[in-house]
Amino acid sequence: MARSEQIRSIVSQIPDPELERSFGDLRMLSDVVMDGTAIVVRIELPTPAYPAPERITQLIERQVTPLLDAGQSLRVEITSRVRGKDAGGRVGLKVHNIIAVGSGKGGVGKSTVAASLACGLHTMGCRVGLMDADVYGPSIPHMMNAKGRPGATEIQDSQGNKIVRMEPIDVGGLKLMSMGFFIEEGQSVVWRGPMLHKALTQFLSDTQWGELDYLIIDLPPGTGDVSLTLSQLVGLAGAVIVCTPQQVALLDAIKAVDMYQKVNVPLLGFVENMSGEIFGRGGARKVAGELKIPFLGEIPMEGCIREYCDRGQIMQMLTEDNPSRDALLNMCRQVAMQVVRELVRSPAGPVLEIL
Ligand SMILES: Nc1ncnc2c1ncn2[C@@H]1O[C@H](COP(=O)(O)OP(=O)(O)OP(=O)(O)O)[C@@H](O)[C@H]1O
Numbered sequence: 441m442a443r444s445e446q447i448r449s450i451v452s453q454i455p456d457p458e459l460e461r462s463f464g465d466l467r468m469l470s471d472v473v474m475d476g477t478a479i480v481v482r483i484e485l486p487t488p489a490y491p492a493p494e495r496i497t498q499l500i501e502r503q504v505t506p507l508l509d510a511g512q513s514l515r516v517e518i519t520s521r522v523r524g525k526d527a528g529g530r531v532g533l534k535v536h537n538i539i540a541v542g543s544g545k546g547g548v549g550k551s552t553v554a555a556s557l558a559c560g561l562h563t564m565g566c567r568v569g570l571m572d573a574d575v576y577g578p579s580i581p582h583m584m585n586a587k588g589r590p591g592a593t594e595i596q597d598s599q600g601n602k603i604v605r606m607e608p609i610d611v612g613g614l615k616l617m618s619m620g621f622f623i624e625e626g627q628s629v630v631w632r633g634p635m636l637h638k639a640l641t642q643f644l645s646d647t648q649w650g651e652l653d654y655l656i657i658d659l660p661p662g663t664g665d666v667s668l669t670l671s672q673l674v675g676l677a678g679a680v681i682v683c684t685p686q687q688v689a690l691l692d693a694i695k696a697v698d699m700y701q702k703v704n705v706p707l708l709g710f711v712e713n714m715s716g717e718i719f720g721r722g723g724a725r726k727v728a729g730e731l732k733i734p735f736l737g738e739i740p741m742e743g744c745i746r747e748y749c750d751r752g753q754i755m756q757m758l759t760e761d762n763p764s765r766d767a768l769l770n771m772c773r774q775v776a777m778q779v780v781r782e783l784v785r786s787p788a789g790p791v792l793e794i795l
């Protein structure tokens with residue numbers, strides 16, 4: 441009979457099809473056990489957003505099946521658990537991965553991409569928060585059709601002191617925080633820079649986010665101010681840069697790359713939004729290739745995207761059958777995998793460790 445130790449050693453050497461390192465090295469092989477005449481191989485994916493995990497089953501079957509004896513069978517069980525570093529930094533968040541969504545230019549679809557990323561990962565079963573860092577022009581409450589004012593709750597810190605925390609607005613388990621919840625619709629916020637820094641700090645540290653797999657941050661257009669503040673407060677998994685395919689937008693995206701590098705925020709890659717007949721397509725992929733930055737997907741220009749956004753139905757856009765859903769879900773998977781690639785690459789070795 442093929443023994444579990446033998447199978448374990450073989451499976452642990454198989455390279456993961458996405459991460460190109462072995463299951464053993466990546467600590468994705470969690471167990472090999474006997475269940476009667478069946479050999480059970482348990483694989484733990486680093487995120488439920490892992491694309492096409494059936495490839496893993498096929499790879500293992502191909503290697504192990506020839507070793508089985510008559511009457512012996514193989515069963516591959518796949519589960520997932522989001523891995524990440526302790527990203528909470530100075531503000532004490534319990535978040536595995538903090539992903540900022542930015543661009544070099546306004547109006548390219550940052551908020552749409554950020555909200556879609558949050559909703560997509562949420563529908564895949566992850567614990568997700570979405571923070572609107574656009575304090576002057578918050579759009580997340582509208583896109584998520586979320587209303588209400590965050591409540592205050594009193595908790596005890598580790599020393600037993602009572603502290604007051606803001607409750608994020610909960611939309612079906614997805615947690616939201618935005619300046620939009622504190623101002624009336626149509627009102628504007630007039631603040632100086634230090635106030636902006638303070639508001640963002642409070643959104644991060646004084647919000648009762650709980651434990652999250654991903655915190656997605658929708659950045660405002662333009663300057664590096666907010667990115668710099670964020671990078672000082674927390675350990676960002678990285679930034680996703682959204683751009684449209686026109687040449688001018690791409691030049692701005694290149695500037696954004698430079699800006700994130702200056703503030704030491706790792707780049708996860710480019711997302712091309714609004715690709716199609718009007719603006720063209722493929723420009724961002726080409727520039728990403730030239731800059732050696734990962735390309736995380738193309739989202740077509742679709743009337744239904746604007747309609748879902750306008751109606752505040754981003755969650756439905758990710759779950760209902762519509763022409764943009766596959767592209768959006770694919771983008772979510774690519775971003776989540778790029779976060780894992782960054783983790784695996786970091787110098788501390790095989791670091792797929794939880795908080
Ligand atoms: N792929 C798309 N197809 C059609 N409409 C889109 C697409 N992406 C975004 N939009 C629409 O474009 C408009 C701008 O999008 P969004 O608010 O996400 O941009 P933004 O980059 O966050 O803007 P700002 O710089 O003002 O924060 C919205 O009306 C949105 O519905």
Ligand SMILES: [Mg+2]
Nearest residue numbers: 550551574579
């Ligand atoms: Mg926006």
